[in-house]
Amino acid sequence: MKNVNNSKLRIIPLGGLEQIGMNITAFEFEDSIVVVDCGLAFPEDDMLGIDLVIPDVSYLKQNLSKVKGFVITHGHEDHIGALPYILKDINVPVYSTKLTIALIENKLKEHNMLRTTKRKVVRHGQSINLGKFRVEFIKTNHSIADASALAIYSPAGTVVHTGDFKVDYTPVYGDSIDLQRFGEIGKKGVLALMCDSTNAERPGITQSEKTVGRTMDTLFAEHCNSRIIVATFASNVDRVQQIINSAYKYNKKVVIEGRSMVNVISTAAELGYINVPDNTLIEIEQLNNYPPEATVLITTGSQGESMAALSRMAQNLHRRVHIMPGDTVIFSSNPIPGNEKAVSKVINELSAKGANVIFQDAHVSGHACQEEIKLIYSLVHPKYAIPVHGEYRHLKAQASIAEQLGIEKENIFVMRSGDVIEMDENSAKIVDKVHTGAIFVDGLGVGDVGSIVMRDRQHLAEDGIMIIVLTLDKGSNTLLSGPDIVSRGFVYVRESEDLMEQARAVVYDAVEKCLDRHITDWGKMKNVMKDALGDYIRKKTKRNPMILPIIMEV
């Protein structure tokens, strides 16, 4: 790979920095763009009514002819979830490992896009050529099988992108992370390392997934006379494998419950990523054929998601599973920040039904802690460090690790989404900023709920709405009916009759004044009504409902 024109490599994170989720990064060299990952984010609390959030890829659309393909590191939603939406505008091939492609195909099927999307399965160790780039897939470990780091070779130099990873010397399935290859590539010279920052604030190392298997065995032994329900992440195939192993060891039948878990596990089973002993899995309908203590349920809902199987069981809303005193419920998960209260609610509900709830020490993280990050830096030995995957505090924590390891401060870049960094052997610099953003998906609508609609929802949520309606005679400019006031989400009208009656009088006075003064500009009249009612309500209630005047003319 010769850099004939002395061009520079441009790296442009289009999402995923300053936040967890929505990971997507463009690598650009001359006429070629390769995009790494294409994830969604789950809505924040103030994004009312939003189902999910996808990145604004205007930059890719403006450079459509350059885009050679999507290269995906692993099959988690925050790395693949936006693909069906983005591929509609940017229909280029998608490259990844076998399980990852299979999970992407599940999504494409739902969106009826399987036929129109090119996919290619890549093995670890294999490379693909995409325009001026070559991209090599390197085996890593993570909380989903088939995760990859990427070595992105360009004429301006090599970038190593870890994806989400941990170092697991004793993985449940397949090989350990290919540390040798990291070392080999590093020895040849790496321009930049883009490394997972999620756990960069945590000292030490992340425990092997296998330790959870040992914990499960102990817990299953301790509670072998009770029905066991284990909640975990739908996509953690190795975790499910270990729970199945423990169940088999203690001679229990296993039910997999929850739509997303059934999807992932059946895909993983078809592809051979999970190994279920014969006669171990049963259908949920068969549950009643066995004594409770001979059964195990592996279920979704470990984050307290209100519609997930475990939450429905906890609330007695599940059609087939009812929590009984003596049930043992194991949370094989930690609450993701923001989900603590929801998880606690489910724990309370389960406890109140007599279940014995275990929510500690049955989980390990899928992300590298500080000592693992140091290991990768030492193997790759990059000139530039660009911490990725995490909120600002996490990126900053990794930046400080990189500095401790001797990378010069001016070679460490804590980037923001949209920043354009240009680099080659001689220098690296943030040179530009491109448009990025979050696009809301609400039902079938993609992007039709923007900041104005969201502000309205927040206003409505806070104090409700008061609607003023009146009918005017166009000719004589006289009031024919109204003003009436209808409210929703403000006060319970039957218990606030006086307030509403007085509010109507206030608006009536305002209208009369306008008509007396022969104001025929309805916009103006609306503002007068709005101000009069708003002032009155604020004074009486210290609240600020949305006020919407509607004038009908006949």
Add this chain to the structure above:
Amino acid sequence: MKNVNNSKLRIIPLGGLEQIGMNITAFEFEDSIVVVDCGLAFPEDDMLGIDLVIPDVSYLKQNLSKVKGFVITHGHEDHIGALPYILKDINVPVYSTKLTIALIENKLKEHNMLRTTKRKVVRHGQSINLGKFRVEFIKTNHSIADASALAIYSPAGTVVHTGDFKVDYTPVYGDSIDLQRFGEIGKKGVLALMCDSTNAERPGITQSEKTVGRTMDTLFAEHCNSRIIVATFASNVDRVQQIINSAYKYNKKVVIEGRSMVNVISTAAELGYINVPDNTLIEIEQLNNYPPEATVLITTGSQGESMAALSRMAQNLHRRVHIMPGDTVIFSSNPIPGNEKAVSKVINELSAKGANVIFQDAHVSGHACQEEIKLIYSLVHPKYAIPVHGEYRHLKAQASIAEQLGIEKENIFVMRSGDVIEMDENSAKIVDKVHTGAIFVDGLGVGDVGSIVMRDRQHLAEDGIMIIVLTLDKGSNTLLSGPDIVSRGFVYVRESEDLMEQARAVVYDAVEKCLDRHITDWGKMKNVMKDALGDYIRKKTKRNPMILPIIMEV
């Protein structure tokens, strides 16, 4: 105290169980009721627009003549915050320790109720007589000074209520918890122990508040060349004392910032609960007269509350304090469950402005862990155990500790709010359930936002509102104007003109059909329009906005 009629003691928690906050418990014996604590709860995420939540005390109102007084264990909001609201209906004297009464008086002043409310300061070791009860205040330790446990003596026996507590052998101010008195009372025979469950899931002991002072000294030494900002709980007077001590030691001036912290600390200083060396405190206006590294700010906002001082600093919205690179910000707090994301947001914003943020190991809890709970049980040795203060999981955890300590399972009561337990030496039993609940405070309104209004707000928040307006001629039953559709929080109309145009056509058809069929029942016509529009919108968008038809007649 002789139990002449062999009456039983009734204990009725009116709030505070199955939740954190809103602590209030009635103790009833014959014609006397004593109420322990009167706290508020902060709104849950789904309580849109609500400022705070207070308990429904219908039971006390129905038994008004029996109520002898409120006995308050300590000055935290979840124990005193509902007093101004409840005292309006139940105007009885309030009894507590000096600092607690002073903090209650601050509240009463705001509500203009100081003149109409009787208060009495009680010292630790002192008892008060309230009808058939005698209540003794016992010194404990907690994250606010002047916390008390209560021994509640009735003719049917003695109940010990710990309030919120921990065992601190080396408190910052005043004495250690009066363990001797717990032992003495226990030796005489205690019917029931109502013990703080907040940390009942945590093994071991809670560290002394003094350990935070040592940490502060270390952090101040390490960062003595930088301005230091410490965020902590406004009411933790001992914490503020220790931060001031460290500041003094390192020759720094201290600013107290944030309304609630200024309030509590000035009250505490007036009463002698905090000891500030001369020339240490300065006003925030004087901050610029000193080099940054010679100053310390102690501020509110440790929970990421969006309007608190630290959050405003982090967002550059604070009038006088601007975060500078090199500032050291210490969170002397842990996020309360539910606040994790808000805290993380502030940490990110502070880091992004170049501050060095320390958020670990500069805090200890104010609540007893398992070994301290065991200690209190062993000293009090109650016949019955009633775990209090906590969610169900926490009550359950304490119940299991009580069982381990040899209390018979049938003598342990995990109660729910409203449960009435009757007890004496011979038996204890939940015999009844009284009405309880949460009353929403929104602005000046107390209770005018109920479940219907809340459901409307949730609906509005989720998908917005579509309003259909039309004017009909009353005589001829013909359409004079409309139907018009106005929406808020649904879609941005300018970008969805087609959808809105077609929606209008759908409604128009529905109206025409009604008029053709001579339907004159407007309720029916409204339903027809609502269904037609709802079906159309659901089909087109998979959304479910609130639909509100308004018919004007002239």
